[in-house]
Amino acid sequence: MTAAPRDLRVDWPACRARGLCHEVLPExxxxxxxxxxxxRGPVTEDLLADAREAVQVCPRLALRLVTR
Structure with missing residues (x-):
């Protein structure tokens, strides 16, 4: 069974362009x-762990992982 498709969403007013999400998930x-x-696109299963880490390291809590 495959996981439901997921996307990363940015809360633009909260984001302060620190770039940590890019450092963790440059793919x-x-x-x-x-x-x-x-x-650049949906979160694939092979990138899911890195996407979760990117959400956790965001100092402004401006990144969310959502299920479509």
Whole structure:
């Protein structure tokens, strides 16, 4: 049985462009020219553990992992 599809969501007002999400999950998160995250697609099962870590290390709690 496969897990339900998941996405990373950014709370833009809370985000302060620290870039930790990109450091933990560069396979899925790019940074724009100001350092804000750009999520490139859904979280695959092989990236789920790293996505959870990215959510946990966000100092502003601006990143969430949601089920579609």
């Amino acid at each position: 899925l998160v790019d940074l724009d020219e100001w350092g804000y995250p750009i999520v």
